[in-house]
Amino acid sequence: MPVSEAKNMRPSKTAELVAAARAEHLRNALSPIFEDHLAISMCGPFWRTVLSSRLLSRIVNDGLLRNVRPIVPVILTRARFGEECVEAAIRNGLEQYVIVGAGHETFAMRRTDLMKRLDVYELDLAPTQELKLRRMREAGIGKPDGVRYVQCDLNAESLHEVLDRAGFDEKRPAMFSWFGVTYYLEIDAIRATLAGIATRMAPGSTVLFDYLADPAWIPAGSQSLYQRCANFVARRGEPWLSSFNPTELPGILADLGYEDIENIEPDRVGERYSSQHPDLDYPPIMGLCRASTSTKSP
Numbered sequence: 480m481p482v483s484e485a486k487n488m489r490p491s492k493t494a495e496l497v498a499a500a501r502a503e504h505l506r507n508a509l510s511p512i513f514e515d516h517l518a519i520s521m522c523g524p525f526w527r528t529v530l531s532s533r534l535l536s537r538i539v540n541d542g543l544l545r546n547v548r549p550i551v552p553v554i555l556t557r558a559r560f561g562e563e564c565v566e567a568a569i570r571n572g573l574e575q576y577v578i579v580g581a582g583h584e585t586f587a588m589r590r591t592d593l594m595k596r597l598d599v600y601e602l603d604l605a606p607t608q609e610l611k612l613r614r615m616r617e618a619g620i621g622k623p624d625g626v627r628y629v630q631c632d633l634n635a636e637s638l639h640e641v642l643d644r645a646g647f648d649e650k651r652p653a654m655f656s657w658f659g660v661t662y663y664l665e666i667d668a669i670r671a672t673l674a675g676i677a678t679r680m681a682p683g684s685t686v687l688f689d690y691l692a693d694p695a696w697i698p699a700g701s702q703s704l705y706q707r708c709a710n711f712v713a714r715r716g717e718p719w720l721s722s723f724n725p726t727e728l729p730g731i732l733a734d735l736g737y738e739d740i741e742n743i744e745p746d747r748v749g750e751r752y753s754s755q756h757p758d759l760d761y762p763p764i765m766g767l768c769r770a771s772t773s774t775k776s777p
């Protein structure tokens with residue numbers, strides 16, 4: 480069965496885990512690197528029950544999540560990095576923000592301070608997006624003004640086609656947040672999406688994403704974590720399908736038409752936040768990237 484069909488059958492389990500990780504972090508971290516007070520509302524009954532009890536949290540952390548817990552700083556750090564980038568872009572006049580594979584992301588409900596002049600497009604597979612909207616209703620959270628929820632499968636449809644039917648304005652620059660998704664897509668789908676942003680979107684558009692490093696690049700000390708995480712997501716029906724050599728990524732992006740590229744290689748991400756969050760133990764498995772096209776028309 481094609482991956483896209485398999486994914487369409489049920490809501491994303493990894494999106495649910497991201498919400499639980501954010502909620503747990505806010506509850507227990509001494510100095511949170513990312514504060515998502517709505518993440519708990521995006522969790523299902525299982526995680527809400529677990530997170531309501533220190534004992535249950537410990538049992539689940541030491542049992543179900545024991546093998547993959549070291550990956551949690553990746554989830555939190557990419558959220559922090561993304562929100563820093565979007566805040567800076569809004570200060571510079573950004574008006575369109577596209578969250579690709581939004582999962583249970585709460586940006587539009589949580590950052591009402593940034594929503595005044597912003598159109599937000601949340602793109603996701605139908606089952607995950609429907610579940611998110613249901614959770615919002617159950618929590619009494621209304622759909623925020625300025626947000627369009629767009630159901631799509633990016634293995635089957637191009638980003639441009641999806642946005643076209645959603646009323647997105649390709650003539651105005653946009654920021655595309657694409658966290659927690661690339662490694663679940665085939666490499667050709669990633670390249671097509673990056674190329675589409677570079678060539679079809681307005682000059683000065685930016686894409687933010689995280690990426691899995693090629694297994695051969697990952698240091699020996701993190702190989703076992705890599706394998707455990709790969710097995711964990713594959714068992715939940717969302718296998719990792721692609722990765723990049725971090726040192727080659729800027730060249731790939733430049734070839735696709737990007738000019739301003741910030742590539743934080745997996746072994747450098749931790750140090751970016753370590754002075755404020757010395758206990759953050761970021762595993763060198765996933766890198767972070769911000770890439771913008773020239774502000775001048777070609």
Ligand SMILES: C[S@@+](CC[C@H](N)C(=O)[O-])C[C@H]1O[C@@H](n2cnc3c(N)ncnc32)[C@H](O)[C@@H]1O
Pocket residue numbers: 483486491493494497554557579580581582583584602603604607631632633634635657658659660663664
């Ligand atoms: C791990 S979650 C990431 C959620 C959030 N963006 C974050 O930063 O944590 C992955 C999301 O990608 C979505 N996704 C996976 N494959 C997709 C596809 N082919 N088309 C659209 N969305 C997809 C899933 O439904 C899920 O919501």
